[in-house]
Amino acid sequence: MTIGFIGGSGIYEALPLEDTREEEISTPFGDPSAPVTIGELAGEEVAFLPRHGPDHQHTPTNAPYKANIHALKQVGVERVLSSNAVGSLREDLPPQTLLVPDQIFDRTKHRDSTFFGDGIVVHMPFADPYCPHMVEHLSESCETATDADSEEGGTYVCIEGPQYSTRAESEFYRDQGWDVIGMTTIPEAKLAREAEMCYATVTGVTDYDVWKEDSEVTLQEVLDNAAENEESIKEVVEHAVRNMPDERECDCGHALEGTINTPTEAIPEETRERVDAFVGEYLN
DSSP, rough: EEEEEOOHHHHHHHHHOOOEEEEOOEEEEBOSSSSSEEEEETTEEEEEOOOOTTOOOOTTSSHHHHHHHHHHHHTTTEEEEEEEEEESSSSOTTTTEEEEEEEEEEEEOSOOOOOOSSSSOOOOOSSOOOOOHHHHHHHHHHHHHHHHHHEEEEEEEOOOOSSSSOOOHHHHHHHHHOOOSSSSSSSHHHHHHHTOOOEEEEEEEOOTTTTTTTTOOHHHHHHHHHHHHHHHHHHHHHHHHHTTHHHHHHHHGGGGTTOOOOGGGGOOOOHHHHHHHHHHHHOO
16 A cells, blocks of 8 residues: 655655655656655555645646646555645634544636547546545544644635735635635645545644735745644654554545546547556446
């Protein structure tokens, strides 16, 4: 079993991985954000990718999400843990709090959120965007492994970025009862589902977005609180890896069953080759 982790490079450096190596991987969707770093933790193989690249050179919009997920698929990853820095939309969810969301509201506009198209149509159920069992596992890890305040469940509204919200947008999101706001869980969660991977994220609150009268998000505030959250997230991820169940008790591993709406004989060969890692067994 190989466990994937997508997050900031600082988190990887803080994990006690042993026997690490880097693998340069090419994909039909371009190069991933960095070579995949693979190491061992408590006897489990962990494959790490920094979402934005080793020097944070990719914006939330142009990060190579498809190449990252495909690269993890190539090295045998079935379960993906991730971390995100987020703003809080609630007074009682202050900076340096951890939240494991179970819902997403997609407000992105310019992102390619599917591996499919160009001759193959796949309609993927996405009612529960994070694997429920992974949400539960990460939440238990938050409660057990760290002293940081944490919460299970809630809605992550994902905006395009790289700009932060307007005040009107921030107030609208609060009025909907949503919990945190960020820029990177989409299309990552959608692509992981298409790749039949379990996927969940632990978010670290860094700010109050722009809705709070005495607080307005700045990059420095985000960076400072992200650094404070790093140790807590590291503890959570390490505990989650060490205690990962052997079996996947969810539907993620066969999520593509019954979703392909194009007859096999109508799919162009070039398209079949591009998505073979995901749907090969369904088309053969």
